[in-house]
Amino acid sequence: KDFEIIDRKEIPxxxxxxxxxxxxTEEGRWSAPILSLAKKASENLAxxxxxxxxxxxxxxxxxxxxxxxxxxxxSARYHTMEERANLMNMMKLSIKILIxxxxxxxxTLDSDFPPLQQFFVVLEHCLKHGLKVKKTFIGQNKSFxxxxxxxxKLCPEASDIATSVKNLPELKTAVGRGRxxxxxxxxxxKLADYLKVLLDHKHLLSEFYEPDALMMEEEGAVIxxxxxxxxxxxxxxxxxxxxxxxQVGVIDFSLYLKETQDSDGKQDGGITAVLDQKHYxxxxxxxxxxxxxxxQNKIDCLEKTNSKLQEExxxxxxxxxxxxxxxxxxxxxxxxxRERSEKSVEVTKEDTKVELDTYKQSRQGLDEMYSDVWKQxxxxxxxxxxxxxxxELQIGMKTEMxxxxxxxxxxxxxxxxxxxxxxxxxxxxxxxxLQMFHKSQNAExxxxxxxxxxxxxxxxxxxxxxxxxxxxxxxQHAEKARQAAEERxxxxxxxxxxxxxxxxxxxxxxxxxxxxLEKELKYEKEQRQSLQKELHQEKDATSLLKTELQQxxxxxxxxxxxxxxxxxxxKVCEEQExxxxxxxxxxxxxxxxxxxxxxxxxxxKGHTWLKDDEATHCKQCEKEFSISRRKHHCRNCxxxxxxxxxxxxxxxxxxxxxxxxxxxxxxxxxxxxxxxSS
Numbered sequence: 314k315d316f317e318i319i320d321r322k323e324i325p326x327x328x329x330x331x332x333x334x335x336x337x338t339e340e341g342r343w344s345a346p347i348l349s350l351a352k353k354a355s356e357n358l359a360x361x362x363x364x365x366x367x368x369x370x371x372x373x374x375x376x377x378x379x380x381x382x383x384x385x386x387x388s389a390r391y392h393t394m395e396e397r398a399n400l401m402n403m404m405k406l407s408i409k410i411l412i413x414x415x416x417x418x419x420x421t422l423d424s425d426f427p428p429l430q431q432f433f434v435v436l437e438h439c440l441k442h443g444l445k446v447k448k449t450f451i452g453q454n455k456s457f458x459x460x461x462x463x464x465x466k467l468c469p470e471a472s473d474i475a476t477s478v479k480n481l482p483e484l485k486t487a488v489g490r491g492r493x494x495x496x497x498x499x500x501x502x503k504l505a506d507y508l509k510v511l512l513d514h515k516h517l518l519s520e521f522y523e524p525d526a527l528m529m530e531e532e533g534a535v536i537x538x539x540x541x542x543x544x545x546x547x548x549x550x551x552x553x554x555x556x557x558x559x560q561v562g563v564i565d566f567s568l569y570l571k572e573t574q575d576s577d578g579k580q581d582g583g584i585t586a587v588l589d590q591k592h593y594x595x596x597x598x599x600x601x602x603x604x605x606x607x608x609q610n611k612i613d614c615l616e617k618t619n620s621k622l623q624e625e626x627x628x629x630x631x632x633x634x635x636x637x638x639x640x641x642x643x644x645x646x647x648x649x650x651r652e653r654s655e656k657s658v659e660v661t662k663e664d665t666k667v668e669l670d671t672y673k674q675s676r677q678g679l680d681e682m683y684s685d686v687w688k689q690x691x692x693x694x695x696x697x698x699x700x701x702x703x704x705e706l707q708i709g710m711k712t713e714m715x716x717x718x719x720x721x722x723x724x725x726x727x728x729x730x731x732x733x734x735x736x737x738x739x740x741x742x743x744x745x746x747l748q749m750f751h752k753s754q755n756a757e758x759x760x761x762x763x764x765x766x767x768x769x770x771x772x773x774x775x776x777x778x779x780x781x782x783x784x785x786x787x788x789q790h791a792e793k794a795r796q797a798a799e800e801r802x803x804x805x806x807x808x809x810x811x812x813x814x815x816x817x818x819x820x821x822x823x824x825x826x827x828x829x830l831e832k833e834l835k836y837e838k839e840q841r842q843s844l845q846k847e848l849h850q851e852k853d854a855t856s857l858l859k860t861e862l863q864q865x866x867x868x869x870x871x872x873x874x875x876x877x878x879x880x881x882x883x884k885v886c887e888e889q890e891x892x893x894x895x896x897x898x899x900x901x902x903x904x905x906x907x908x909x910x911x912x913x914x915x916x917x918k919g920h921t922w923l924k925d926d927e928a929t930h931c932k933q934c935e936k937e938f939s940i941s942r943r944k945h946h947c948r949n950c951x952x953x954x955x956x957x958x959x960x961x962x963x964x965x966x967x968x969x970x971x972x973x974x975x976x977x978x979x980x981x982x983x984x985x986x987x988x989x990s991s
Contacts, residue, residue: 443526458491489558596967928953
């Protein structure tokens, strides 16, 4: 409640205002802003203000003064009615002055325009009237942004405004967001539509407003109807950089004073129009001079880049020549290294082949010798075992023969005892002879040399048999046979001794052969170890050759890399040549564009800022202007168009923000921007 209007009977005159200023501060209902304005206001303020109050009272919004006997409820109700009427009248005045000032200027309104600022202040007071206080954890909150947020749910078209307001980082309070929402809705020319949607859903507004608030009564519908007239105004309000949170909503009544000198205002309006045209022409000239200077700078830059590219081309050609020379030198060195490495590889391969052949041959000969020696050792071991067996047999036969001789001696001494004993002895001799026969047969299989001795021994045994048969008849010849047997035994002993000596000699020879073979084996082992060492050396040499081959492969890879670099440099040279050709084409095109721009500039120099009275039809569509089809100036050419033919906006050098431009200027400026960017 920033201000209130007292009863019409209590309106003071100018003399009473001067004398009773101190008393009114205590008893009156004037707020602080109105008191400050009352001190400075002249008589015109009182007259205009009185007329506004009379008109409001005639309409019936201001009630008569209540009596002292009425209750507190009726006084409060009348008080709220006075506030609603006061706010509605102020809204009428603010909207009327805003439309008149906007039409007199004939251009888009900025946020610095004073009538527009006062309009938003009055609208904010209207929206704050009768707001309910909401208690939160921080404290009491009383903001008009809450009911405005309902518009997004009721009207989907307002979602863009809500999202843009929420995304602004400068706004930190609900009051600032509500002010930004009002700015954006006015720029969209849908402020009246959005508020009408809210008034149609009063059951939702009852959550935010008291029952006797302005937005809940008929005055809200009247204000929405007044806001429809603001659709004829073009507003261009910048929200960035403005402190909407901390703005003070104080109404400046000096804007609503009636000026006596209306003729002076008209003259000032004509002067301002002339000044605007002058400023427009100056800005146009400055813009053209800037474009010419930019084009000259671009031409200079293109010439500099062309010279730099030529220098880089020369340097690149020199570098390519040097790289080609280095490549030839590297090729020659690579060929020399390759030939040397191939020769060394061939020589090493031949040497290794020869050494491998010799090693294989020597290995085969040693293996054959080793196998032969091993076979001989096995055969000699077998022969030695057989000889040992024969010796054992012969020793057994010798012992048996001795036993037989003793038995024969006993038989000769006891021949007279009984023939029975002799027969038994003969049987034993037969058995012995049979055993000897079997043993002799086994000995014949093992040794052919003993066949004669065995045959002689068999003959002797046969003779012994014949003699033993004749023993019964010839006992006298027994002694002779015994002597013959002794002689034979001695002979057998001599023969066995000779055979033992020969066997011992053979054994000593075999031992000598074994020692020689062992020595030969040790020598072969040493040769084998030396050959293995030579093999390891050959393996090391082959590994070195492999490393050299790998180095050769690395050199080949480096050669390939150098060839790839050469191809890349050739491609770069070709691309640079193409770029130079394209630069020449661009230079020719830029010269042509310069000529076109000069022609356009010559054509644009003839444009002037047309007055509103001079144009009755749109220049493009040639439709007649009316109340619904309003006039709009193109900020580039100065001609007047309708809203459909001048709905585009672009940023011009003479204006800091995007302004209205006609379709032809829009296409021309876009072509110019695209040519500059390319």
